[in-house]
Amino acid sequence: MNQKNRSWGTHLFDGLNLAILLVVSAVMIIPFIYIILISFATEQEVLSKSFLIFPTKFSLEGYRYIFSTPILLRSLAVTIGVTVIGTLVNLLLTVLMAYPLARKDLYGRRPVMLMVIFTMLFNAGIVPTFLIVKELHLTNTYWALIIPSAISAFNMIIIKNFFQQLPDGLEESAKIDGCNDLGILFRIVIPLSLPALATFSLFYAVTHWNTFLSAILYINDSKKWPIQVLLRQIVILSEKGLSDMNEAPPPPSKIINMAVIVFSTVPILSIYPFLQKHFAKGVLLGSVKG
Numbered sequence: 295m296n297q298k299n300r301s302w303g304t305h306l307f308d309g310l311n312l313a314i315l316l317v318v319s320a321v322m323i324i325p326f327i328y329i330i331l332i333s334f335a336t337e338q339e340v341l342s343k344s345f346l347i348f349p350t351k352f353s354l355e356g357y358r359y360i361f362s363t364p365i366l367l368r369s370l371a372v373t374i375g376v377t378v379i380g381t382l383v384n385l386l387l388t389v390l391m392a393y394p395l396a397r398k399d400l401y402g403r404r405p406v407m408l409m410v411i412f413t414m415l416f417n418a419g420i421v422p423t424f425l426i427v428k429e430l431h432l433t434n435t436y437w438a439l440i441i442p443s444a445i446s447a448f449n450m451i452i453i454k455n456f457f458q459q460l461p462d463g464l465e466e467s468a469k470i471d472g473c474n475d476l477g478i479l480f481r482i483v484i485p486l487s488l489p490a491l492a493t494f495s496l497f498y499a500v501t502h503w504n505t506f507l508s509a510i511l512y513i514n515d516s517k518k519w520p521i522q523v524l525l526r527q528i529v530i531l532s533e534k535g536l537s538d539m540n541e542a543p544p545p546p547s548k549i550i551n552m553a554v555i556v557f558s559t560v561p562i563l564s565i566y567p568f569l570q571k572h573f574a575k576g577v578l579l580g581s582v583k584g
Contacts, residue, residue, distance in 0.1 A: 336352075360528050369521045388494070442508065495569070
């Protein structure tokens with residue numbers, strides 16, 4: 295009897311979980327589908343209807359407008375370059391800091407960890423950070439988008455915890471075989487940590503791809519704008535009914551806004567399927583033990 299009740303309750307619990315997950319998934323997915331559909335709507339439909347869900351005609355006016363600017367591809371190349379180089383810098387510095395701190399025999403390990411945690415609770419703010427970047431002569435350079443966010447303290451702690459969970463016997467065996475500390479790190483620790491590193495690569499890459507405020511603060515040359523800043527400029531021009539890209543009047547700003555959202559989101563979303571198999575595993579493995 296108890297077994298039947300437990301089985302019935304388990305099925306009910308699973309059903310409720312499934313229903314809740316379906317509702318939450320729909321709440322997150324439907325708005326994005328709506329944005330994609332409106333980005334392909336025609337100007338006539340958008341202007342004639344106050345609320346449009348499914349356009350009856352297919353149009354590329356919004357995408358044709360944002361691709362008409364000659365500096366779009368250059369801004370896209372800037373963003374891809376900053377994302378790739380910035381992510382590599384993030385991973386390299388994070389691993390090089392996390393691995394020594396994962397060693398229990400490291401002298402001064404506790405004070406260093408306290409300083410790392412302090413940076414998570416308190417930060418200097420935008421103005422002091424801007425002044426530091428300016429004094430280092432990084433303004434108007436791509437390094438201004440990479441160096442100030444070279445290491446995330448939270449991500450470093452998670453990776454450090456992941457390193458601590460690796461068996462000590464592996465390191466001892468490598469030392470017996472004549473491997474030094476860098477050899478242990480690059481030949482044993484990093485290959486065993488690929489799920490965690492893949493996960494945090496995605497975190498860092500998304501952060502660099504969405505760089506906006508840093509570019510506004512540090513980049514004055516429009517030729518060096520990342521794609522997010524350029525898309526913002528395109529949206530502003532379209533809302534004012536202006537166009538510095540061609541003589542034709544721009545399509546409604548609503549179409550352009552939707553096309554900009556799709557264009558700025560889809561490239562980084564396309565990376566996720568390649569890292570999805572490492573995603574949950576990588577985060578959980580590093581966050582179990584403190």
